Amino acid sequence: MSVPPPPEPITGARLLFSLDPAVSHLNHGSFGAVPIVAQRAQQRLRDEMEADPLRFFTQGLVDRIAHTRRHLAGFLGADPDGTALTTNATTGAAVVLQSLGLRSGDEVLTTDHGYGAVAYSIRRECHRTGATHRVLRVPLTATDDEVVQIVRDGLRPGRTRLLVVDQLTSATARLFPVAAIVGVAGEHGVPVLVDAAHAPGMLPASVRSIGADFWVGNLHKWGYAPRGTAVLVVATPWRDRIEPLVVSWEQDSGFPARLEWQATSDYTAWLSAPAGLYTLRSLGVDRVRAHNAGLAAYGQRVVGDALGVPPADLPDPGGPTVAMRLIPLPAGLATTLDGARALQTRIAERLATQVAVTTWDGRGWLRLCGQVYNTPEEYQRLAFGLPGLLVQR
Incomplete structure (x- = not known):
């Protein structure tokens, strides 16, 4: 099954933030990102x-x-x-x-x-x-x-x-x-x-x-x-x-x-x-919410496909405006808090990508966020590099 297209980007939104362009920031939910204004x-x-x-x-x-x-x-x-x-x-x-x-x-x-x-x-x-x-x-x-x-x-x-x-x-x-x-x-x-x-x-x-x-x-x-x-x-x-x-x-x-x-x-x-x-309202609150939720859903499917997770096994967040999505990790990975933190650090260091790795119900999960400064290519790069990283125990 093909991955649905990502939402249209919000032009110029990336320039409103001072984030390091060498890093893919796919974990807005943890600490946010403060606009320059x-x-x-x-x-x-x-x-x-x-x-x-x-x-x-x-x-x-x-x-x-x-x-x-x-x-x-x-x-x-x-x-x-x-x-x-x-x-x-x-x-x-x-x-x-x-x-x-x-x-x-x-x-x-x-x-x-x-x-x-x-x-x-x-x-x-x-x-x-x-x-x-x-x-x-x-x-x-x-x-x-x-x-x-x-x-x-x-x-x-x-x-x-x-x-x-x-x-x-x-x-x-x-x-x-x-x-x-x-x-x-x-x-x-x-x-x-x-x-x-x-x-x-x-x-x-x-x-x-x-x-x-x-x-x-x-x-x-x-x-x-x-x-x-x-x-x-x-x-x-x-x-x-x-x-x-x-x-x-x-x-x-x-x-x-x-x-x-x-x-x-x-x-x-x-x-x-x-x-x-003011920044949020200037971009359009409803527009930002729809964009972020759509981009997170796109990222979930792209990375989920790369890890061989069927679409039916990708959790539904339960609402159209949720800009965070989960992807189940292979069995045995990140099943403890220490293990989740270690994997999150490895992804950041080796793939230049910030994500959240969580442990819940005895299983490891990758949590991706969508935000106005993100692009579809960032999720695609993660999807390309993540499978190989996960097999390197």
């Missing part, structure tokens, strides 16, 4: 900060942060009063976990598609409080209805104090029906934290429409913001209970300022985030 906006803010630090930090900075927060919340379809800026999704999840007041006998429920760093945070909080962490197994091929039923069957009302579910999973590029899951959990009185690390900029869903108790997403991936820019959105009943990981001078101001203000932190990434969104 956002880099320059951040540098101007850093210059302002260093020119007069006392003035920068003490005259209007809280208001500038609040203005940025409202701008980002508007883009995400979130309530600005319930939105707080934070550094990344993992930090936002940690804030929620330590604000719950977990006790012995409580449990935090997740799926086996959850992000590893969030799982570490859950385990630490459970160890500290005596709560337990229980994991639901969700097959990669499960339908949305099956996923919802698995969650429904796994809830333990009165004991399950929090359900953590990914909107778009990092390890498996799986799109979860989070609005339906939130509805089911709400019927049983179980609050939900949606880990939407990859959603802002890639997925069109409004945060309000999901209705989660807590929703956390990164702007520094698909939203083109400088790294260290994320938001935690909290439903009204929980806002007074949210406490920062470190108490500082805005503590008495309540949420969200008490969470955002961390004294001498560098706030320039947050303040320049609108410049990243």
